[in-house]
Amino acid sequence: MPEDGRGAAADQAAQILxxxxxxxxxxxxxxxxxxxxxGLEALGVRMREVFDLAARWEKRLESPxxxxxxxxxCPDYERRMVGVSILDFRARRRLDQGxxxxxxxxxxxHHDQLSVWDLVDRAAPRVVGRYLMEGLGPEARRKLLEELADSADPMRRRTAVTATFWMVRQGELDDALHLAARLAGETSERVSQPVGTALREVGKIxxxxxxxxxxxxxxxxQRVTVRYAVARLPQPVREEFVPPRRR
Structure with missing residues (x-):
């Protein structure tokens, strides 16, 4: 980015702060x-205020x-959340594939800066998932998802899973099930929980x-994966996988 552009962005970031x-x-x-x-600071701003501010700034920007x-x-969590929220709000618009x-x-x-699970969840479905589904063919989409799912960084693995949320909502179940099988042995709850959520959404369809x-x-x-996955199933089916506790 040209120096003057970086300076303008720094001024805007200071105004947002x-x-x-x-x-x-x-x-x-x-x-x-x-x-x-x-190492990540907190300012102490409620999420509704963060999202409202991001929505206002997104409308001002020609490009993010x-x-x-x-x-x-930025060193603080809230401005990073504004950043991913701007991406999410922009992704809700009618956009071309470019x-x-x-x-x-x-x-x-900039995934290294997405070090908290909700920074991932805020943008991955619409920003990554929608692009992959509408902009790439099945093989290229699967390759990128697998690269993320195989990363040593649990937040990248979480991005892979939560990106499929968008696809499942459109009726495309294959990638979510493929990643759930690929991550079946996942030990980080930051990943195993959204795997369960993805499976639950598959079950709705x-x-x-x-x-x-x-x-x-x-x-x-993981148990947490199964609990989330069966949450919307009829009780007799659910109990096949999560037996009721004995009193």
Missing amino acids: SELCAGADEAERIRIRRRLPE RGLVPELLR QREELADLYLD DQERLVAFLREHGERL
Whole structure:
């Protein structure tokens, strides 16, 4: 990025910081800080205010390519959340595939800054998942998802899984089931929980495929994955995989 463009983005990021600090609360800062990794600061702003601010800024931007990377490099959680929220709000618009690719690239190129699970969840379905489904063929889409799913970084693995949420909502179940099988031995709850969520959403569309998947792979899945996966199944079917507790 040209120096003057980076300077403008830095000025905008500073303005966003000022707007966030105006709504900061110490009790909220302490609450948020408890769940953040070491080195990431919290300002103490409630998420509704963060999302409202992001929506206002997204409407002002001709393109997010300058501001969003600047926000994702910020030392505080809230400005990073503004950054991914701007991507999410932009992805809800009518865009051509070049524009969707730009959003996905902004997200993936700065993935190291997405060190908290909800930064991933805020944007991965619409920004990554929609681009992959509408912009790539099945083989290219599967390859990128597998690369993310095989990463040593659990947040990248979480991106792979949550990106399939968009696909499942459109009735495309194959990638979600493929990744769930690939990540069946996952030990990080940051990944095994959304795998269960993806399976649950598959079951809303095709209960028989979900049940068949659980019968084939259930023994390898984490308990949390199975609990989430069966949450919407009829009780007799659910109890096949999660027996009721004895009183």
